[in-house]
Amino acid sequence: MTRIIASLAEVSAGYDALFCDLWGCLHNGRQPFPAAVAALQAFRAQGGKVCLMTNAPRPNQYVVAQLDRMGVPRDAWDLVVSSGDAAQDAMFAGVVGRRVWHIGLEKDLGFFADIPQAHRGADPVTRVDLAEAEGIVASGPFDEINETPEDYRDRFQDAIARGLTMLCANPDIVVDMGDTRIYCAGALAQFYETLGGRTLYFGKPHAPIYDRARALMGLGADARYLAVGDGIATDIAGAEAQGIDSIFVTGGLAADLFGADVENPEAPALSNWLMAEGRVPTYAIGRLR
Template sequence: MNQPNSVIEILESIGAYASRYDVWLCDIWGVIHNGLTKHQSATRACSKFRDQGGTVIFITNAPRPRESIQTQLQQLDVPDTAYDNIVTSGDVTRHLLLEYHGRSVFHLGPKRDRPIFDGLELNLRPLDNADVVLCSGLYDDQTETPEDYASLLQDISERQLPMICANPDLIVERGQKIVYCAGALAQAYSQLGGNVMYAGKPHSPIYDRALELASNKSRADISRDRVLAIGDGLKTDMAGAQNASLDALFVASGVHLKPDQTSSLREDIVHLFADADFL
């Protein structure tokens, strides 16, 4: 738990702590699913928490609008009963892009992220004609690494273009494989002296929006000491919780392995959320 002036507690199960909180801000990728299959015990625990009057907001650094993530959850058979709402870094990114209304954007990322531009009056252009770079990830995160983008990032740096990073995550677990995310490219660009604006965790706008949605659901202000942030990212979930003055539950597996290692995250999730009948 991320509690001021207290030691870090090592938990074997979330059950004993559930009643301390009214709201869970729960990471999706790495906690609710691994990109290929859902974590049954985690979704069941979220549903049970809601049954007992709690609010669950899924908060994710996915660089796509909420509707796209909801569709993905349905495809992975994550029940609607597991959450009240979803906040994505893609939604926050769209807000940042409004500052470039009518201007030219170079999209650095896979085509599957193009819905982030839907309804925005922006011109997608080659780098030579761009006013800003929107980075949503690697073109092929199955085979590429940030080193493959050294030349492109140097070119962007020489043009002194600002970059919006739609997903601050550095890496993510997909099945048993660790792949790189937009945050890794943004980090490399920043090291070249580039100007990077980050949407999503660990930055405050995505937490402010999540707490706003939780307040709307309960029709009352939410006390931050009654909110628990759950995630598996030290530099995103844990740092974000600290910045937002929230307690945090750290799932210590998965993305903390090297890219060529396999993970026991699924077993850790099962154990952590095993006693869903906790209230």
């Protein structure tokens, strides 16, 4: 049964490292949550390591730059691992071909421009129009404020008829940017699958991003990990698949489901919802603090 806690400090002594989500947990896409920053700083002060694990479709250096612009202090984390890191490695390995149709924004172009050292001698990956593509790379909608997956139906049906595989660089379905909920690449990939298309995923809840994080943290086989996130189908499902404990942040994507006080979720509502979702996070907390 999921235990509702008031702070990370209640349980943090039992863990060596955190896999902490960003959007909805550490920040809202525009500014950091001070209590969450303080909680991570305190965990590191007691000797723990913090990996910020995000489904952002960009290599980690771009995520770090965004955190710096927001004012997230460097002493709140040890490393950043993004879905973009794992997905980029697969793309340059050629899993969807060398000529790809990219669905996404200009802010995601580092995914193509910053070639990992291991792939700098390989044939280039080129962004082309859909008609010339061998595969698809989705990092998010072209217009994340106004578009929905349905806007892509005709183009997706054409791509499926040609047998194109989609590489999804961000498995998240939606995120909240400030007070605005926007679709992510995961929503496009999910819609592509419902139409009959084939997709490849590399972020949470899939194993490659966790394997990469563990390797970079270098803590050894006996390390005790705790995952923190507000995505029941990504953060919590991923933790369960990895066999590690988790904290479900109820005040993120599902904030309106557990009572009027975002900081203190109502236990009966939370229990019923988790049962319907088929997930059992180890802990739940209103907001990371």
